[in-house]
Amino acid sequence: MARVRAVDRRLFLLIEIAARRLSREADSRLRAEANVTASQSAVLFLLLRRGERRLGSIGEVLALGAPAVTGLVNRMETAGLVIKRKDSSDKRGALVDLTEAGRRAAERADQVLRGFNAELDDKLGETDAAIVYEALTRLATDADPVT
Amino acid sequence: MARVRAVDRRLFLLIEIAARRLSREADSRLRAEANVTASQSAVLFLLLRRGERRLGSIGEVLALGAPAVTGLVNRMETAGLVIKRKDSSDKRGALVDLTEAGRRAAERADQVLRGFNAELDDKLGETDAAIVYEALTRLATDADPVT
DNA sequence: CGCGATTCATTCGGGTGTGAAAGAGATCGG
DNA sequence: CCGATCTCTTTCACACCCGAATGAATCGCG
Numbered sequence: 001m002a003r004v005r006a007v008d009r010r011l012f013l014l015i016e017i018a019a020r021r022l023s024r025e026a027d028s029r030l031r032a033e034a035n036v037t038a039s040q041s042a043v044l045f046l047l048l049r050r051g052e053r054r055l056g057s058i059g060e061v062l063a064l065g066a067p068a069v070t071g072l073v074n075r076m077e078t079a080g081l082v083i084k085r086k087d088s089s090d091k092r093g094a095l096v097d098l099t100e101a102g103r104r105a106a107e108r109a110d111q112v113l114r115g116f117n118a119e120l121d122d123k124l125g126e127t128d129a130a131i132v133y134e135a136l137t138r139l140a141t142d143a144d145p146v147t
Numbered sequence: 148m149a150r151v152r153a154v155d156r157r158l159f160l161l162i163e164i165a166a167r168r169l170s171r172e173a174d175s176r177l178r179a180e181a182n183v184t185a186s187q188s189a190v191l192f193l194l195l196r197r198g199e200r201r202l203g204s205i206g207e208v209l210a211l212g213a214p215a216v217t218g219l220v221n222r223m224e225t226a227g228l229v230i231k232r233k234d235s236s237d238k239r240g241a242l243v244d245l246t247e248a249g250r251r252a253a254e255r256a257d258q259v260l261r262g263f264n265a266e267l268d269d270k271l272g273e274t275d276a277a278i279v280y281e282a283l284t285r286l287a288t289d290a291d292p293v294t
Numbered sequence: 295c296g297c298g299a300t301t302c303a304t305t306c307g308g309g310t311g312t313g314a315a316a317g318a319g320a321t322c323g324g
Numbered sequence: 325c326c327g328a329t330c331t332c333t334t335t336c337a338c339a340c341c342c343g344a345a346t347g348a349a350t351c352g353c354g
Contacts, residue, residue, distance in 0.1 A: 010260050011267050012169045013189055014280065017210045018287040019166035022159045024312080039340065042160055056302060063164045068341050070304055075339075092302045092349045113157050120158045124282050132282045133161065135275050139267065140165040171342075186310060203332060215311050217334060222309075239319045239332045 026116055034108035040076055041113065044098070044106035047082065052097040054087065063140065081105055173263055181255035187223055188260065191245070191253035194229065199244040201234065210287065228252055 027038040036044065042062050047053060059069040073096055076082045081102035087093040098106060121129045174185040183191065189209050194200065206216040220243055223229045228249035234240040245253060268276045 010192075010264050011276070011280065011283075012173050012185075012260070012263060013192075014283050014287060015162065015166045015169060016185070016189075018283045019162045020210045020311080021287055022162060026159050027312085037339070038159075038163070042163070045157075045160075054302080063167045064340095065342060066303060067305080067343085071340070087302095090302085090350070094303070113159070116159060117157050120286065123285065128278055128282050129158070131275055131278050133158065135271050135279050136158075136161050136165045138270065140161060140168055167341080174342085184309070201332080211310095212312065213333060214313085214335080218310070234332095237320070237332085241333070 022120070026113065029112050029116060030109055033112050034105050036079075036081065036105050036109055039072055040079075040081065041106070041109040043072060043076065043096075044081065044102060044109055045113075047096065047098045048103065048106040048110070052095050054093045054095055056093070058096065076102070169267070173260065176259050176263060177256055180259050181252050183226075183228070183252050183256055186219055187226075187228065188253070188256040190219060190223065190243075191228065191249060191256055192260075194243065194245045195250065195253040195257070199242050201240045201242055203240070205243065223249070 023038055030036055030038055030041055034041070043058060046058060046061055055069045055073060056066065058064070058073070059066055062069075064072070073082060073084060077084055080099060082096050083099055084094050084096050087095050124132060170185055177183055177185055177188055181188070190205060193205060193208055202216045202220060203213065205211070205220070206213055209216075211219070220229060220231060224231055227246055229243050230246055231241050231243050234242050271279060
């Protein structure tokens with residue numbers, strides 16, 4: 001069973017397909033149990049664990065471009081999950097922080113995702129999961145061709 | 148080195164981040180060298196290797212919902228890459244096939260992606276790459292919780 | 295001090311994805 | 325044969341992402 005199905009021999013396409021499936025499942029659980037989207041939950045976690053941050057910093061960690069962060073945070077602000085205020089020490093930037101509702105949502109989302117992640121780890125097995133973590137981290141932190 | 152950075156401990160978030168980075172890079176190369184997007188190239192490959200197919204079949208292989216396929220194929224038809232015609236044996240469905248331009252684009256895209264994929268394989272190393280392929284295939288073909 | 299370069303965020307236009315609902319054609323059971 | 329039902333695709337409203345261009349504030353260097 002060396003051969004994999006046609007399309008799957010392109011790692012990047014395979015990752016996209018896997019990401020799509022996982023995202024769909026995670027998103028539906030997160031919406032149902034925490035009333036947030038998968039993208040939003042990533043921001044919530046970041047703020048929950050590392051506190052108030054600038055927009056650019058969020059984009060850096062999550063590998064998102066500036067326009068994506070602007071839109072995401074704006075929708076979250078409308079939803080009452082975060083507040084945005086001008087950085088008084090550098091008025092170009094804006095700082096984002098959790099609201100109380102945001103904190104509660106973050107904690108619910110964390111529960112949901114913890115469970116989901118555990119299922120995935122089970123599915124892969126301990127050793128494979130560790131290798132995949134490491135491999136994806138490497139790809140995620142260093143995807144540029146001419147390093 | 149057991150501990151990974153905060154956000155990364157959620158496999159699904161990590162996959163999203165990696166997918167985003169890889170997609171961005173692949174997309175930019177594909178646009179430059181073959182004048183197609185990454186999503187479009189997945190459809191092109193499928194048609195190139197397996198021939199004319201129905202919309203639903205494309206969605207099944209690529210893990211895309213029906214509305215996504217409709218939009219994707221429509222934009223590709225506008226771009227002259229594919230043609231869509233009614234399935235005469237079942238007039239509910241539509242068949243999609245490559246145009247000549249589509250075939251040429253598919254072959255260029257194949258070259259680009261072959262190179263990109265080789266780089267990724269290099270970056271991961273042979274054994275890790277094989278494990279990642281296998282693991283993602285498992286996740287991509289079986290992401291449902293209650294199996 | 296002051297002006298050009300840099301940095302942070304937003305806006306703009308467009309591709310990509312989703313779930314829900316609608317329309318059209320096939321199918322099957324009475 | 326024909327209506328209930330199922331299947332395939334589309335439409336709709338929306339979330340999400342990107343690159344390019346813009347606006348606003350800071351920085352840096354003469």
